[in-house]
Amino acid sequence: MGSILRATARILTRDGYEGASTNRIAEVAGVSVGSLYQYFPSKDAIVAALxxxxxxxxxxxxxxxxxxxxxxxxxxxxxxxxxxxxxxxxxxxxxxxxxxxxxxxxxxxxxxxxxxxxxxxxxxxxxxxxxxxxxxxxxxxxxxxxxxxxxxxxxxxxxxxxxxxxxxxxxxxxxxxxxxxxxxxxxxxxx
Amino acid sequence: MGSILRATARILTRDGYEGASTNRIAEVAGVSVGSLYQYFPSKDAIVAALxxxxxxxxxxxxxxxxxxxxxxxxxxxxxxxxxxxxxxxxxxxxxxxxxxxxxxxxxxxxxxxxxxxxxxxxxxxxxxxxxxxxxxxxxxxxxxxxxxxxxxxxxxxxxxxxxxxxxxxxxxxxxxxxxxxxxxxxxxxxx
DNA sequence: AGAATATGTGAGTGATCGCTCACGTTTGCT
DNA sequence: AGCAAACGTGAGCGATCACTCACATATTCT
CATH class of the missing domain: 1.10.357.10 (Tetracycline Repressor, domain 2)
Structure with missing residues (x-):
């Protein structure tokens, strides 16, 4: 879960908002998209938490x-x-x-x-x-x-x-x- | 051309950036998407002009x-x-x-x-x-x-x-x- | 060990988007 | 009228996206 937030922060700072697709966040975090949606109900929720x-x-x-x-x-x-x-x-x-x-x-x-x-x-x-x-x-x-x-x-x-x-x-x-x-x-x- | 800008401004103020798709801009402006792209090379160009x-x-x-x-x-x-x-x-x-x-x-x-x-x-x-x-x-x-x-x-x-x-x-x-x-x-x- | 439960997976879905292009329509000229 | 250039059209293409779900794997029970 922390890794998802950390991955999102890293993508946002490196590539901006455009680069932060859910698939890419999952990839960088080293988890699957499915897992990502076990911890957060939506992409917006990830960004909001961050x-x-x-x-x-x-x-x-x-x-x-x-x-x-x-x-x-x-x-x-x-x-x-x-x-x-x-x-x-x-x-x-x-x-x-x-x-x-x-x-x-x-x-x-x-x-x-x-x-x-x-x-x-x-x-x-x-x-x-x-x-x-x-x-x-x-x-x-x-x-x-x-x-x-x-x-x-x-x-x-x-x-x-x-x-x-x-x-x-x-x-x-x-x-x-x-x-x-x-x-x-x-x-x-x-x- | 003015109508395209006016339509874009209106959509942006009423529905925000999310509502401003090129199809919708064309629709509100009363022109076809094709026409829109005769006046502006891209959606970004419309927003930039505005x-x-x-x-x-x-x-x-x-x-x-x-x-x-x-x-x-x-x-x-x-x-x-x-x-x-x-x-x-x-x-x-x-x-x-x-x-x-x-x-x-x-x-x-x-x-x-x-x-x-x-x-x-x-x-x-x-x-x-x-x-x-x-x-x-x-x-x-x-x-x-x-x-x-x-x-x-x-x-x-x-x-x-x-x-x-x-x-x-x-x-x-x-x-x-x-x-x-x-x-x-x-x-x-x-x- | 084996059943039950929790957790993880990723190909695939449906929707949306910016944009194109083959085709009409109008305009202005001779 | 006949022609050509300019202008306008909108169905649809390819790409992308957030998100799902049938299934695999790991964990915790008895």
Whole structure:
């Protein structure tokens, strides 16, 4: 069963979604198609199980790195969130890409949206604990903006432009994007 | 030919990628499959043409709204960028979603990345013209972060959580995210 | 050992798909 | 009208796919 998931992941990362027929998955896993259907009711179920495992793994990396800075100040916490997202995206970037860019079924994406919502909840908890330091009145909106932003920027960097990560300004600048948005410090002069 | 593209767009928005077989496209367009292949060499070519048209339309909306504020101050320009991205995403949200979430071919996504790069160039031009007002030293990185951020936040809102757009804080807060990142105003106290 | 059960096999099924091609139909010219 | 080129047609081809099922093999009982 694990071998089926491992074979599927390998095919997806090497040949993309098109190469992942049930016969080929069975072949690479070293079992027969019949066996494959004893463990999974459908091809979609295999992919779904793989997505679930991948999402769980990414979220676990994210959550663990965040737990370490629950009491830290804003700057340190923001830097940790950014670094955590980068690490989470390094779990299996190729597989991550296939899931987000090649899966033709919409239902599959819901699983990714869910870890987004869970990440938002973690961040909102932090923001609420330090509410008096925060400029935004609507912390729900703030958490949404931050998580969406950091995820997008991280994703674009890790998946599409890995050379960005070599830029020593990358993490500090993304951190600044978050911190300057959140902190009360004087913004631009208000009209 | 236009009818083929229109039929394809309609099927994609109504039934998703799975429903868009060449026979069905021909049927909805009111032509025969044979005719379809006189205008397009392959099914992929139809989808590609549709993507190109869609991207061009979105970028044109974005570019036009931006041209109007080329000389405006940072706050106004940022607000315009945010509003422009929202408007661009309203061109055809359902089709946009299918393109980004259901197309199984990676090659198709390159076309979306290209308008991202073009948007970055527009933004960078503005940033460079006002370089002395900007805090970030690396305006290339700044343009990348801003465009990626505003696109992601806008996309998430328009496509997945349209109720966000009803929040009167939405545009101001996204604008604040950009302006506070860019402006020289005192950031958080530096260690 | 032998029956009963669980597990594994892979050729084959039916359905779908992108695409072709032999054949009509229309159009525009002389 | 007569012809030819351009345009349109749709049954059907070959390929592929997810999935099944009759059968073989392995395992666990008594």
């Amino acid at each position: 997505i679930d495992a991948h999402c769980e793994e990414m979220f676990e990396v994210f959550r663990r790195e965040l737990a370490a800075v629950a009491g830290a100040d804003l700057e340190a916490a923001a830097r940790a969130v950014v670094a955590a997202q980068i690490e989470a995206h390094k779990v299996n970037p190729k597989l991550h890409r296939v899931f987000l860019e090649q899966l033709p079924k919409v239902g599959m994406l819901k699983r990714f949206h869910e870890i987004g919502r869970r990440s938002e909840a973690l961040v909102r908890t932090y923001l609420e604990a330090r509410r008096e330091e925060m400029r935004p009145a609507n912390l729900d909106l703030a958490a949404f903006l931050l998580v969406t932003t950091v995820e997008a920027v991280t994703h674009a960097a890790v998946i599409d432009q890995p050379e960005r990560l070599d830029d020593p300004d990358f993490i500090p600048e993304v951190t600044a994007l978050c911190v300057r948005y959140l902190a009360k410090g004087s913004g631009p002069p208000r009209g | 993507i190109d048209a869609h991207c061009e339309e979105m970028f044109e909306v974005f570019r036009r709204e931006l041209a109007a504020v080329a000389g405006a101050d940072l706050e106004a320009a940022a607000r315009a960028v945010v509003a422009a991205q929202i408007e661009a995403h309203k061109v055809n949200p359902k089709l946009h979603r299918v393109f980004l979430e259901q197309l199984p071919k990676v090659g198709m996504l390159k076309r979306f990345h290209e308008i991202g790069r073009r948007s970055e160039a527009l933004v960078r031009t503005y940033l460079e013209a006002r370089r002395e007002e900007m805090r970030p030293a690396n305006l290339d990185l700044a343009a990348f972060l801003l465009v990626t951020t505003v696109e992601a936040v806008t996309h998430a809102a328009v496509i997945d959580q349209p109720e966000r757009l009803d929040d009167p804080d939405f545009i101001p807060e996204v604008t604040a995210l950009c302006v506070r990142y860019l402006a020289k105003g005192s950031g958080p106290p530096r260690g």
